[in-house]
Amino acid sequence: MKEKSKLRPEFRPKLFAALRTYSKERFAGDLMAGIIVGIVALPLAIAFGIASGVSPEKGLITAIIGGFIVSMLGGSSVQIGGPTGAFIVIVYGIIQNFGIEGLTIATLLAGVLLLLMGLMRLGTVIKFIPYPIIVGFTSGIALTIFTTQIKDLLGLTIDHMPGDFLSKWVVYAESITTISWPAVVVGLVSIALIVLTPRVSKRVPGSLAAIVVMTIVAYILREHFGLTGLETIGDRFQINASLPTPTRIAINPETINLLLPSAFTIAMLGAIESLLSATVADGVTGDRHDSNTELMAQGAANIIVPLFGGIPVTGAIARTMTNINNGGRTPVAGLVHAIVLLLILLFLGPLTRHIPMACLAGVLVVVAYNMSEWRTFRSLLKNPRSDVAVLLSTFFLTVIFDLTIAIEIGLLLAMVLFMRRISETTRVSVTTDHIDLSDEGEIHHDDEHLDVPRGVEVYEIDGPFFFGIANKFDECMKQVAGGKPAIRIIRMRKVPFMDSTGLHNLESLCRLSRREGITVVLSGVNDNVRAMLLRSGMDTQLGADNICSNIQEALTRSRALLEG
Structure with missing residues (x-):
């Protein structure tokens, strides 16, 4: 009987345990943390949505529905779920190759894979992904995100943007004469505001300060001074400030075979990032997350969110740390964060059309810099040659080809080199x-x-x-x-x-x-x-x-x- 119980999957959401001993004092802390995290998540959700190739409200919908499900069902007390920068590259590539419907199916399949990982109790195994692979693809994603933002940061006029890394830089060089100096100024000032705001106030998120200030400035310059050459969200997207209804998804064996590699990449990336975020949070709070329950929650979120047009969901390290630093200690803070975003979408959604694209590009440039982990990357280059080979292979494959190939070949190379090293030690x-x-x-x-x-x-x-x-x-x-x-x-x-x-x-x-x-x-x-x-x-x-x-x-x- 004991052997059977060991194999039986356990689903233990932290929310249910927290509510047994919940108090008014704890709710006050969670409420304040949830409101702050919701405000922090607003510009990031919009920016990640646009950079991924979907409309801005899709990023918000992902943060609202996905964040709510992750907090309600997750195995971490403080995890905040939503769209993250790590998915920008893979999501953009899927949309380019298979369209929005392909992204929807790939995300849903990834949710099923995550659910199966949790049911098969693979949560602890995912944590053993070699560190050079994680740093390699994270740094590669950071460089790719930076590359995708050059057009909006410089206000370049480009009719068709190629999908691959090298071709993008060729097109940028050819289009440099179309640079918009107002866009450059807005982008650089946005970056400066993001960097400098924490030095003035730890409470105000730098990205939010940049978006509020630059949106007001851009609105005044465009409406009252006739400024041109500064594109806003409203110039490119039609904002729908309401929750969408679920859509039917047509899945057949052919689409599954076609999109399964992309779904596998989304699932692996989501599992790695969410469990890494939960582990970092444990180190700060002293709590201990349930990795298998967390994977099942991530799976449920990625099954439901695409039905409403959203993009992949995972645990967000930056927003999770913001939650902790502002007093959040139970999943209630994550639920509040999702409700705050819902209220912003319903009542303030139309105002997002005035946000300059160059400002969002500045936000993502800072995100890319923080993701790059260039100091860690540099230190890993001093490690044994096998680790360096895995690091550089994963990095260049991520940048030049795509994340699916990078993770698959990186894992294969790491396993081969590990087995060779073990063989040499025997x-x-x-x-x-x-x-x-x-x-x-x-x-x-x-x-x-x-x-x-x-x-x-x-x-x-x-x-x-x-x-x-x-x-x-x-x-x-x-x-x-x-x-x-x-x-x-x-x-x-x-x-x-x-x-x-x-x-x-x-x-x-x-x-x-x-x-x-x-x-x-x-x-x-x-x-x-x-x-x-x-x-x-x-x-x-x-x-x-x-x-x-x-x-x-x-x-x-x-x-x-x-x-x-």
């Missing part, structure tokens, strides 16, 4: 005269040395026993001078585990040894490895007496075989 040594027991720790013995009988070779495996070890056996055997031994003792006291490939290699070694008339004796086999040998029938092939608990027993058995 050593096989051979002894033909005596064994030093001074540092054994396997069994206490009065003598410091054990003599190895003539005709016996002792091979010791130090490390995991998996593929690649057979070659090391061959190399050790070639190094031994003299004729063939009568007995080979294989010491496995330092083998923590053995996989099926290692078992196959061991079986092959025993089979070849038998053909040559050589008996194989195993020594120091731990319980896990012994159980695997018994299940495979190796005890029958070797003989139960030839699987010994320690080297003394193995040598005693060898002498008996030699005398017999």
Whole structure:
């Protein structure tokens, strides 16, 4: 019964636990934090929506519905869900290739994948994604976001914007003569306001200050002074300040096969970012999130949000930290944040049409800079060459191709290099005269040395026993001078585990040894490895007496075989 309970998925939203002991004092803190986070999320949701290739209200809808679901069902007490900069590149690419309908299906499929990850309790596994991969694609995304904002930051006139990184810069160079100096000034002043506002007031978000100030300035200059060359949201989008109704989605096997790679990327990126955000939050609050419940909540959000035209949802580190710093300690703060955004959309939505595009570009340039982690990137370049290879491969693949390829190849390369490193750490040594027991720790013995009988070779495996070890056996055997031994003792006291490939290699070694008339004796086999040998029938092939608990027993058995 206990084994079944371990496999049963557990869904434990933090909200339900928090409400059992909720108080007015706690609500006051959550209410204030939720209002502030909602205000902080406003410009970011609009900017992320536009940069992703959808209308600004779609970004707000994502933050409202997605943020509400993540807070209501999530496994973190302080996590704030919504659109993030990390998804801009992948979402924009999906829309370019498959349209809005393709994005809707890909997001929904990603939600299903996230839900399955949580049900299969893969939350802890996701945390072990190699750090160079995370930094590589995060820095690559940051550079790509910066690249996509050059047009609006400089106010360039470009009829058709290419999708790939290098072509964008070629088009920018060709269009530099169409630069709009009012847009440049608005963009640079917006960046300055974002950077300088925290030095004046920690309470006022820099991005909000930039949008409010530059929107008022742009409105006055356009309406009263006839300024041209400064594009606003209203010039490019029709703002719909209302919640949309759910739409039907047509899914068939062909679209699933076509969009599954993109859905996998969205799911992996969402899982990594949300669990990373929750882990960072735990370090600040001292709480402990439930990673599997969090993944299920993220899955539910990404299944429901696309039905209303939204884009992918994940945990947002910056907004989560804002929530914590302003007193939010339960999911109620996240619910308040979503309600605040809903009220802004319904009652102040039309005002967003006056926001300058150059100002939003400035907001995203700062977001890209903060995402770039260039100091971490630089420090990782001093790490072992395998880590550097993974870092640079993921970075350049993200920038030049797309995030789907970058994550897939980055993970594959990291696994191959990791397995190679593990293989290199596993050593096989051979002894033909005596064994030093001074540092054994396997069994206490009065003598410091054990003599190895003539005709016996002792091979010791130090490390995991998996593929690649057979070659090391061959190399050790070639190094031994003299004729063939009568007995080979294989010491496995330092083998923590053995996989099926290692078992196959061991079986092959025993089979070849038998053909040559050589008996194989195993020594120091731990319980896990012994159980695997018994299940495979190796005890029958070797003989139960030839699987010994320690080297003394193995040598005693060898002498008996030699005398017999």
